Amino acid sequence: MTIDELNFDEKGLIPAIVQDVQSKEILMLAYMNQESLNRSLKTGETWFYSRSRQELWNKGATSGNKQQIADICFDCDKDALIVKVIPEGPACHNGSYSCFSQSLIKDSGKPEASPSRFQIINELEETI
Amino acid sequence: MTIDELNFDEKGLIPAIVQDVQSKEILMLAYMNQESLNRSLKTGETWFYSRSRQELWNKGATSGNKQQIADICFDCDKDALIVKVIPEGPACHNGSYSCFSQSLIKDSGKPEASPSRFQIINELEETI
Numbered sequence: 001m002t003i004d005e006l007n008f009d010e011k012g013l014i015p016a017i018v019q020d021v022q023s024k025e026i027l028m029l030a031y032m033n034q035e036s037l038n039r040s041l042k043t044g045e046t047w048f049y050s051r052s053r054q055e056l057w058n059k060g061a062t063s064g065n066k067q068q069i070a071d072i073c074f075d076c077d078k079d080a081l082i083v084k085v086i087p088e089g090p091a092c093h094n095g096s097y098s099c100f101s102q103s104l105i106k107d108s109g110k111p112e113a114s115p116s117r118f119q120i121i122n123e124l125e126e127t128i
Numbered sequence: 129m130t131i132d133e134l135n136f137d138e139k140g141l142i143p144a145i146v147q148d149v150q151s152k153e154i155l156m157l158a159y160m161n162q163e164s165l166n167r168s169l170k171t172g173e174t175w176f177y178s179r180s181r182q183e184l185w186n187k188g189a190t191s192g193n194k195q196q197i198a199d200i201c202f203d204c205d206k207d208a209l210i211v212k213v214i215p216e217g218p219a220c221h222n223g224s225y226s227c228f229s230q231s232l233i234k235d236s237g238k239p240e241a242s243p244s245r246f247q248i249i250n251e252l253e254e255t256i
Contacts, residue, residue: 001230003232015143015157017145017154023152024151024152026145026147026154026210028203029143029203029208041232069233072231072232072233073228073229074232076220076222076224076229077227080228081232093204099205100201100202100203100208100210101201102129103200103202104129104169104200106199
């Protein structure tokens with residue numbers, strides 16, 4: 001299997017679901033083009049294509065919250081990826097562990113408390 | 129939060145990551161339009177929009193492998209969903225538990241053995 005065999009869409013993009021390889025929580029959904037996927041495979045860090053800024057971005061380059069790649073899986077249609085990562089910090093720009101912290105069903109407008117995995121680790125570190 | 133506040137793309141679609149609420153494994157990535165999301169919320173079963181057939185589809189209507197919805201979450205950009213489900217059978221049309229059964233890194237062309245959760249349950253059923 002090579003990257004050429006993947007089905008990138010008409011804009012040259014493929015959706016990449018970023019999942020914490022340990023907790024299995026879904027952290028974010030981003031998009032890759034062929035070059036960002038190549039850079040991800042080469043460097044072992046996540047590289048995406050920003051549709052709004054129309055440029056490549058290395059997750060965590062400015063925030064420090066990089067994601068180390070453990071595996072990349074593709075689906076039966078070869079048009080979607082799961083990028084399994086070890087996150088070095090929150091995935092979300094608002095500081096949450098995951099970008100998916102709100103429910104359409106369980107809340108009515110009120111943001112759900114996001115899983116505070118890193119907070120717990122910080123507290124554990126202070127204790128020991 | 130209402131459905132109207134979600135950011136559907138220029139085709140009126142939003143990507144929906146389907147995740148097993150118990151195992152946390154990602155089963156598939158599909159797309160919803162406003163109507164399929166409404167039907168999903170109303171029926172508690174997954175409804176998607178097929179981009180190839182250009183029609184709504186109720187997952188499992190023909191195969192029997194329906195997905196009962198436990199929760200639906202949206203991300204910080206409101207342009208992606210996680211649909212947390214209890215699957216009643218394999219998610220993939222090829223009979224696999226998940227559509228994501230192959231690795232871009234760990235295999236070289238050879239399909240990875242897909243997690244055989246349902247096979248294990250069948251064997252357990254026969255034993256007891």
